[in-house]
Amino acid sequence: MRRFWMAGGIGIGLCLSFLVLIVVGTYSAAAGLAGAGAAGGRALGLAKGAVPAKYQNLVQKWGTLCPAMTPALLAAQLYSESGWNPSAVSPADARGIAQFIPGTWAGHGIDGDGDGDRDIWDPNDAIPSAASYDCELAKDVAGVPGDATSNMLAAYNAGAYAVIKYGGVPPYQETQGYVKAITTLAKSFERPVGRVAPSQQAAGAIYFAQKQLxxxxLWGGNGTPDQDGRFDCSGLTKAAYESVGIELPRVANDQYNAGPHPSRGELLPGDLVFFSDDLTNSRAIHHVGLYVGGGYMINAPYTGAVIRFDKIDTPDYFGATRVTKDGAAALPDRSADAKSP
Structure with a gap:
C-alpha cells in the first residue's frame, strides 16, 4: 500500500544418459560461471516486456527523476503495490496503480501529463507522482549516512523522521524487509548489464521435473494426491523449485519476476522459460517451462497431453528468468487472486 502451444512433444522416451547429462551439465555450468556474476553497476534499462508496454515510457522517463531512483526500482514498487492494475483499491482505500491514499495524494499528487488535473486513477499522473514522492523523500533524508536508495525506501515505509533518527534504515523488521524486497525485486525489472549469475538450485529443480515426465x-494441478500427482505448467515449475527450498508464486506471469532475465543465448538448465500472447507485456504470459538445455524444456503443455520435452523456439517465446531465492521471496503475495496457469 502506498502510504501514504506448443509443437508436438518429444515424448518421454529419451535415453537416461541425456537426462544425466542435463543434470551434470547444470552443475558444471554453475561451477564454471559462479565467479562471473553480473558485470558493471546498476542498469538504467528495463528488461524486455517486464513493464507493460503502455507504461514503459512513463517508467523509463520518471524512473530517472533523482539519483536515488532507477526505472527498475520504480517498476518494482508499482508491481509490488498493484501488479500494474490502475483500478486497484486496497482495504485501506489506497487507490490506483501507485496505491496512493487520498490524503497523501492531496499533498503529493502531480499533473504528470499536463492536462490540467491530478487524477489518482490515471497512470499518466500516478506513475509520475510515485516517482516525485519517492524523490521528495530522498531529498528529506539526503544528509543521512548510508545508501541513498535504501534510505529513500525506508523513508517511504517508515517516514523520513525515523530514517533521520536512526541514521539510516530503522531497526524495524517491516521496514528492513520492505527495503530488501524492493531492491531485490528491482533486479527482475533491470535489463542485465552483464552475464546473469547461475542458479545453484537448478539441478535439483530439473531432477524433480524429469521425474514427472x-x-x-491437469488444469490447476499442483501435484497433490487428490489430483493423482498431476500438474499444469506453473504448478510444475512451482513444485520443482519448491523441492529445492524456493517458494514461487502460483501463476506464470508472477513467476517471471522471481529473478533476473538471461538472454536467449545465455540460457542455462534450470532457467524458467516463458511464452506470451503479447511479446511486450509480461502480464500476458500464458505458459512456462523449465529449460533443460539444447533448446528444450520440460513442461506441462495442455489438457490431453503429458509432461514432456518441447522445443522453446516458438513464435510466442517471451523470455527467461533465472530464479533466485531472494528474488522469489521478494515477490508480493497474490495467492488470493492466483489463477492457473
Missing part, C-alpha cells in the same frame, strides 16, 4: 496434464 509422462504424467497427464
Amino acid at each position: 509422462g504424467t497427464p496434464y
Whole structure:
C-alpha cells in the first residue's frame, strides 16, 4: 500500500544418459560461471516486456527523476503495490496503480501529463507522482549516512523522521524487509548489464521435473494426491523449485519476476522459460517451462497431453528468468487472486 502451444512433444522416451547429462551439465555450468556474476553497476534499462508496454515510457522517463531512483526500482514498487492494475483499491482505500491514499495524494499528487488535473486513477499522473514522492523523500533524508536508495525506501515505509533518527534504515523488521524486497525485486525489472549469475538450485529443480515426465496434464494441478500427482505448467515449475527450498508464486506471469532475465543465448538448465500472447507485456504470459538445455524444456503443455520435452523456439517465446531465492521471496503475495496457469 502506498502510504501514504506448443509443437508436438518429444515424448518421454529419451535415453537416461541425456537426462544425466542435463543434470551434470547444470552443475558444471554453475561451477564454471559462479565467479562471473553480473558485470558493471546498476542498469538504467528495463528488461524486455517486464513493464507493460503502455507504461514503459512513463517508467523509463520518471524512473530517472533523482539519483536515488532507477526505472527498475520504480517498476518494482508499482508491481509490488498493484501488479500494474490502475483500478486497484486496497482495504485501506489506497487507490490506483501507485496505491496512493487520498490524503497523501492531496499533498503529493502531480499533473504528470499536463492536462490540467491530478487524477489518482490515471497512470499518466500516478506513475509520475510515485516517482516525485519517492524523490521528495530522498531529498528529506539526503544528509543521512548510508545508501541513498535504501534510505529513500525506508523513508517511504517508515517516514523520513525515523530514517533521520536512526541514521539510516530503522531497526524495524517491516521496514528492513520492505527495503530488501524492493531492491531485490528491482533486479527482475533491470535489463542485465552483464552475464546473469547461475542458479545453484537448478539441478535439483530439473531432477524433480524429469521425474514427472509422462504424467497427464491437469488444469490447476499442483501435484497433490487428490489430483493423482498431476500438474499444469506453473504448478510444475512451482513444485520443482519448491523441492529445492524456493517458494514461487502460483501463476506464470508472477513467476517471471522471481529473478533476473538471461538472454536467449545465455540460457542455462534450470532457467524458467516463458511464452506470451503479447511479446511486450509480461502480464500476458500464458505458459512456462523449465529449460533443460539444447533448446528444450520440460513442461506441462495442455489438457490431453503429458509432461514432456518441447522445443522453446516458438513464435510466442517471451523470455527467461533465472530464479533466485531472494528474488522469489521478494515477490508480493497474490495467492488470493492466483489463477492457473
